[in-house]
Every structure is written in structure tokens, then in C-alpha cells.
Amino acid sequence: MRARVYVTLKPSVFDPQGRVVAEALHTLGYGDVRDVRQGKFFEVELEGDDRAAAEARVAEMAATLLANPVIESYRVEVL
């Protein structure tokens, strides 16, 4: 089984990485870029083939380790 966890900074949290990328894109001539936010994702390979179980398990991993609930939110997707 494979699952993905997408982790993003909460909307209210400042994203310096996105800021710098947006500015670089402006410099490169992409003036139509309004905003960039950067996130990360984890592709997790799991044993077993129970989708629902995998989803729950990966959500648990996200909550404990992969995302920092203080500043980040996450979304789990089973492939």
C-alpha cells in the first residue's frame, strides 16, 4: 500500500520559503504570480492491503510525527 501525507503551514503562519520563491519568480518575469506557499509531502510504503486501516494508520503517523500541529495541517491520501 502506498499513502501520501501532504503537510502545509496553516494559512495564518508566515511562509518565508514561499515568499522567496514568489520574489524569484517575479524577478524571472512571472509578474502574474500572486503568491506562493510551499508544503511538503511524504510517500509512505506500508505492508498490508487494507485501505481503511492504512489510512487510519497513516493519519496517526501524520498527527504524531509528520506534521507539527502547532503550525501545520495535513491531509492523507491512500493511493
Added chain:
Amino acid sequence: MRARVYVTLKPSVFDPQGRVVAEALHTLGYGDVRDVRQGKFFEVELEGDDRAAAEARVAEMAATLLANPVIESYRVEVL
């Protein structure tokens, strides 16, 4: 318009962060995790509303700046 660019390390490139996350998950008792790979994504807010144009434009940004073709591959998704 909003588009997302997903950037991943090519399979041939060792992913230190993924490995550390996998090890940490094992320590936490998730022995069924076979492998973890970490990627990043960019959420790009663009002016205009031509989906095809946006897709082409964002793909160009990805190729020029957001991904390094030596080690990374990318995928563009218009939302």
C-alpha cells in the same frame, strides 16, 4: 487560478530525510512502514483564468526554478 507543482527526488537519488522519517516511524512502533520518501510542493496563485495557459506557464516555472532536473522530477496540477 491556483496550480500545484509537486517535486520529488528521482528514484535513483537517496533521500536522507525520508530515511530518517522511516526510522523514526519504526522507533514509534510503525514496523509495517517499508519506506518513506519526502517531496515538496508549491501552491502557486496566478492571475488570469486560462487553465491551459496557466498549466504551461507553471510547468515552465517548474523547469526553470522549482525543480532541479539533475535530481528531481515534477508534476503540475491546475486546481
Added chain:
Amino acid sequence: MSVIDRKVLEQHGVTEGEYARIQELLGREPNMLELGLFSVMWSEHCSYKSSRVHLKTLPTTGPRVVQGPGENAGAVDIGDGLAAVFKIESHNHPSFIEPYQGAATGVGGIIRDIFTMGARPIALLNALRFGSLETPLARRIFSGVVAGIGGYGNSIGIPTIGGEIVFDPMYAGNPLVNVLCLGLARHDDIIKGQASGVGNPVYYVGARTGRDGIHGATMASAEFDESSAEKRPAVQVGDPFMEKLLMEACLEVMKTDALVGIQDMGAAGLTCATSEMSSRGNCGMDVEVSLVPQRETGMTPYEIMLSESQERMLLVAKAGREREVEAVFEKWDLHAVRIGHVTASDRVRLFHHGALVADVPTKALTDEGPVYRRPMARPAWQTSVQQLDLGPLAPPASSQTAFEALLASPIIASKRWAFNQFDHSVGTNTIAQPGTAAGVVRIKGATQGLAVSVDGNGRHCYLDPYRGAMLAVAEASRNVACAGGEPIGGTNNLNFGNPERPEIMWQFGEAVRGIGDACRALDVPITGGNVSLYNETEGRAIYPTPVLGVVGLLADAAQTVTRVFQAAGAAVVVFGENRGELGGSEYLARLLDLVQGEPPALDLAAERALQTLVVSLVRGGLVQSAHDCSDGGLAVTLAECTFGSGGIGVEVALDGVKTVPAPFVEAATLFGESASRVVVSVPDGHVAQVLTAAAAAGVPAQVIGRTGGGDIRIDVDGATTVRMPVAAAEELWATAIGRRMQSAAGAA
């Protein structure tokens, strides 16, 4: 505008008495924005309302003091028209909530305080406290804090040259992250955070303002509880690249004489910067709040004024010189935005799209804040924790076992796991590698060098806050003395619990008294510092933890030594007296699980004589190494002198101290932590001269053995108590923390 009722006041942390005073100062009811301004400026964090009466007693003057407390940082003269500019700052609460960002933004804040003064930051140090390394939470916080400090300081390119780290369950729910930054400026270039010149433009530059950290200033002043929750992001994310741009641009602007004054926006953000700058310059300021660059839409003047977004500066330029100032910022891709001007009034007036939204007398915010002489009471348990009766106890282990346990204790073990994540070589000024001495930097273009050390011992202060604080001053200045630095100035970070509790306030008062007495005796003026109160979780306070930062001046940066033995065949000399004091020692804590007794006695005159002696010996090139004797006592000190030497061992013979019950003689001799001791290694040709100098200075000195061989061997009263190959001991000591962290490889 909503009504200001009891609930609103409570949310703002404003008491009814304080509210009455606000009304009196304004001559009317404040509106909500004005209440917000008062609440942050009168918070503990900004007004020092609980601590001020005590801080006033500290010695702050001296012939070298160029800038004492009151500005963004202190400064002391180091000759040739140069000044060392330095200050320490804490970021304890944010680092508990989000270790990486909390520590990173803490580093960012103190760096801004230094370059704001017109000084180029040249070094960072940190003092950290975490819970026991055996717990996952402490490891996670430790790991995040270390990464955060590195992530910020490394990027900007300021070397981290030293620090100290202590692990103790008392800090489990409330870690301490204190960061000291040292900068260098020419006296004439020191710039003050002051506004003046009616009509002069006020500029905002740096990161855009978001809703982050609103109520941050009040957060730092209130205990955690379950509900210190969501609403607004309590965590600020650091942007070291922005800070680097700001630093370079500001230092460049300062070289023009187009600048009047500048201040960073730290705690209480724009509110603090506008009111403090006007207050120092005895003027007023008009600001159009809507001109402030904003990161989010729909921000209210209240949110803009109270935001604590990072990496922002406020500056006042000379009218007519606007283009020059703007051009420098543009060079660095920053946009200085004119948001207001200096006025002849004595008020800060805020406008929103032209409408007056706040109008407050400047000094009311900065100088009229409440000052509390809070009740103090010596805790009932104080006397009992000071009782230490070794009589009924038996030593828990052989000296050899105890020695090995101490070397592997996270408090004593090498901190390389942490400092190998800090860039310490950038800047090409770092003379001593971290872990081998006080941090020492040279000064390019001058002969002088600077040695800096940060020290504190919460356990000592818990047992006796007065003496513990004195010991911290003594240790920090002794450390710089061992590097050949004459202590010339100090800064302090006072980390304590809830000052509304009389026992905590007593600890605070005692500690400040101790710092004052020690600084006076050692001639170390305090030029600034920081107070962090309410360090408790669920009613449990941390150890009272004053952290002292002391700066020492090396007449010649090349004349320095580290703790490391340089050659075999040198005489090993101990200065000072071993009284075998085990009270509050790491030995008792680690091996007997006992935090008990009185901390080691301190004779300040003897301490001063010792430090003066050591500085002169290092400067005279008479000693090859010098190391302060502290945690783990003489045995650990000797072992540390062999570490990093490439395996140069040591053989010494000690007389057992006779002040303890017989079964503890070895332990007290080896691991007792008597203060005012230094171990030096001396080539044979210099021994007589060194002993004569010690005698002349009235410092007890004793040749106890020689360097050489591959072992650490310590005999007490003729019997070998500790014997171990240097390599084995060093391995134990060097890897103790890494081994504990390995099992906890975790999230980045």
C-alpha cells in the same frame, strides 16, 4: 467599539488598578486600541514591573561602560575606539510551543538588538535548559532548539562560539533558551534607538506585518494553561534571509549620516518601537497605520500595532535625506516605507486612513508603567534542602564507577552533538573551538580579542539563590579569565517562576542581590539583560536560573589558552582550595539522586585574586592550559584537560579532604565542587615563577602531578582511585549525548 469591562481587562492582563491609572494618565477612558497599547507596554515582559526595583540595585557603571542598561544592548570600551556590544535574551515560552521556530526567532531577536546599535554581530552563545534526556519530550525539544539555533545563526553567518546546556527534570515542561549576541562597533558609530527632529520621516522596513504573535508579549508573561490556544498563530516563523538583508542594509544605512535612530520591533512590535523611540528622544510621533506593509488582508490597527511579526525595523531618517536611505534598502531588495513622522508633541498618535484612532502620551506608555514591590518570602523548605548529612549515607559506588558515570552524565558530557550543528568557523575570527574554552574571537585589524562565557547553575540557586547567583557570576568571569580575558562587562538573563508567588519573588530578589554583590566585587558592570518570569507549567516552577554572560578582554588575541593539555611532561598545578564540598554537586545528584546541601562557599576577594592571577599567567605565556573546576569536581576537570589533546594523559596525587565522614573522603576529594579553583599545566621551566606569582597574589597553589602517559590516573592519599586510558574516557564523554539522541532519531 466594544465596552471595556472586567473580562476585556483580564484578556489584556491589565489589573483594575492599572486600568484606573491608564484612565488617569489619559484623562479619559481608553479605546480598545489604546488599551492594547498599554497592555503590551505595561506587560511584565516590556515594563519589568515586578523586577525593576531589584534590577536598579545592580552595578551598571564603570570606566569602560559606553552604554549601560536602557538601550537595545550594552557596550563596553575595548580600546582603540572600539566597543564590545552585547546582550542576552530569552525565548523560553516560544521554544516550548515550537522548539525549532521558537529558538530560531530568539536568535533573530537578539541579533537585531545588536545591529540596531550600529554594531556588526560577530558571535553568538546560548544557554539552554531541557528536561531529562531520558524522556522523548526533552529529546524532541532539545533537538528542535539546537536545529533552530543553527538554522538561523548559520544562515546569517554569525558563528556560535560557545554556550552551556543542562538537562534536569525541573525544566521538563519549561525549557530555557537564552541567547547572547556579541557585536563590534566603533564608539562613534553607536546608534541609539531614539527619535528626534520634528518632521523627520519615520520608516518601516523588513518583513510585512501579519497577525502573528499578537498577545505574544503578554504570552511571555503568563503561565501556560490548556487554553493558551489557537485563535492566532502563537508561533512566529523565522526568516533568516530577511534578517540578513536587514542587517546588511541597516549597517550600510548607518554609515551614511542620514539616520537619526533605529530600533527593532521585538516584543510589543510597532507599539514598543514607536513609543520607546519617541520617549528616548523626548518627542512625539504620528503614524498612519494603514501604510504599514501587511501580509494579510483586513488587519485592524489593533492587530497591526500589536503584531510581533519578526524581522522588522523602525527607523527615523533626516528630512531631506530620504532618497539616500531608500536607495540603500532598495539595493538589498527591501522597501523602506514611510509611515509617519516625528512631532513636537509628547504623544504617539495613530491614524487609520487619516482618522485619529489612538492618542497617548508617550511617557505614559514607557515610563509610567506600574512598578511593583512584590512580597517576598523565604520558602519554608529552604532550610531543609540546605541540610546535608552524609553521616548515615554510604557512597553508592567505587570512585572509578562514579567517575565514569559523571563523564557520561549529559550535564558533564561533551556538547558536540549540539555545537557541531552550529557554524563556529564562519567569520574567520573564532580562535578557540567550541568545547575547549570560553568562546574567543579575535578582532581583525586590531590586536585585542574577546572571550565570552555564559554560565548558570539552577541547582545551586535552588539551594541558595543568593550564593548560587554569585557563583554564576564567578564562574562566567573565571571562564573568560582562563582564556586570558580580563572580565570587563556582564549581561544577565533572569529565568524564574511566577513573581506573584512570594517564594519566587524571594528567589528573584536574592539572586539579583547575589549578582550585584559578585559583580561589584569582581568589577564586572552589568550593561543589560533580560528578565523571563512565569517559567512554570501547571504551577511547578523551574529552578531559579540566572544566567550570566561575561565578556573578557584579551590584550592580545594570540595570547590565549584552552583547557587542553598541550604537551606531556608539564607540571599540573591547582589554584584554590579543595574543601570537598558536595552540596548541590553533580555527584550527589547523579549518583545519589540527591539535590541537597549548601552550594559551595564563595570568597569573592579570593575569587578576584585568582582571576587576576590566571589572566596575568596566560598573558605572560607561563601556562599552557587553564581550566575552571566546576561540575564533577577536580577529577572531571582533569579528565577534560586531557580530552582533545590527542591522548596526553595525566597522573596526579591528591591529599584527601578531611571535612567529610570517612566513607566520603575519596568522593569529596575527587568530585567536590569547591569554587574558585583552576587547573593549569605549566612547563617545568615556569613552575617556580608560577608558584611565586600565586604566593604573591595570595592564591593557594599546589603542584599535584604531571601530564603524560596515556592514562588519567588520580591517587588519593596514596591509593589509586581512578585510572582509565584517555581514549576510553574521552569516548565515553564525547558520545554520551549522541548515543542518547540516536535512539531518538526523529522529525526534522
Added chain:
Amino acid sequence: MTFAVIVFPGSNSDYDAFHAASAVVGAQASLVWHKDTSLGGADAVILPGGFAHGDYLRTGAIAKFSPIMAAVNSFAERGGPVLGICNGFQVLLEAGLLPGAMVRNRGIKFVSKMVPVRVEATDTPFTGACTAGQVLRMPIAHGEGNYFAEPAVIEALERDRQVVFRYVDEAGQASAAGNPNGSINNIAGICNAGRNVVGLMPHPERACEASLGSADGRVVLDSMVQAFAAGVAGGRSLA
């Protein structure tokens, strides 16, 4: 001779390189702002350490678009000597002046310490004064110094002796224990096919004076000065 040290907004070892080249080695050095378009007639270029544009995206990723890089490119094409140190190496990789890429250190942590580095090739302008196999002690300070290239590229680099520096252990062996960041084949530095462009992660400019813990790195800058002197004496200018 004159070294041009390029200053990106986030460079933090620019003054260190400037100081080493001028005050220590005694050459001329000038700081060149990244928005400039000319190298001002310099004889060698140093891309210094730091975080050129914050490098949150990838190290060196944005720097390749800085105006000065066109001049650096054509200088390199004409055979001019270019040295990329740490972030400068990362910039050279991103700019395609050197092959390969950097990924996060194997241990994912920033690593700052003195390491032994072996000189593998002495026929570059920055290693001419070294002896083959000489081990230099220099500091490293990076979070992304884990050198990667596809196997075919690595093979070609090794075959053509383009590996200029290799991490070694205390015994001088290119062992796993001597590899601080996971770089393939312990690669610490490489050169281009023309051998005039050299990039390395360790910091020679921070190891030019014994008081800083090592003076071993000085030979890298001395090599350049000697190469220049020899070039001028031989009637050809490197630039």
C-alpha cells in the same frame, strides 16, 4: 593578481574569502555585487559560502539568475579560474558549470567541524601548489553537502580525474567513517572538464591561519597566485 569575490545578498563568507585572499595571501581582492555585470578585470573568481538567496528552495538555485553569473559563465568559458566554496560550489552545480547536485546531508543535520580532505588532483589552478595525496584540514559547515550525480557521471568524473578533493578519515582513507555527509565516493570537490572551474564544500578560506585551527587551506589560494604568476611569466593571461 586580483580575486573577484562575488557577493550575493545571503553570502556570509564573502569577507572571509576577501580577507584570506588579500590580508593573508597578499593578493588583490575585490567584492563584486551580484547585480553587477562585470568582473572588473579580475584574474580569478571566488563564489563564497553562505546562503545566496536564503536557499530555502534549493541551495544556489536562485543565484544562477543573478546578473553577475553571465559574466562568471563567460569568464569560465574562456578558461578563467573559478573557485566555488561551499555555497559557491552549490551555485556552480545549479548553474551547470559543474556536473551533479547536492542533497541533504545523510544525517539530515547541519555539520560544522574540522575535517581531513585529500587532494586528488594537482593540475587545477587551485591545487597546483599541493602535493598529490596531501591531506588538508579544513572546516566544513553545511546542511546540504551530500554530493550526488548519476553513476555514469561519477564514472566519468573519476576516469577524467575531475575529483579534486575527497573526504578521508584520520588515517587518510576515503572510508565511510571519513565521510561527513554521505557524498558519493567521499567527493568533497570536483572540477570541470577544462579543469579551470573548481568547487568544494570544505572552506579553505577559513583555514588560512594557524590561530583559527588550521592554515592548511591557504595552499588553495597560494596555488592560484602561483598559477597566475606562472601564466604571466609564460606570456599567457588566464583571463
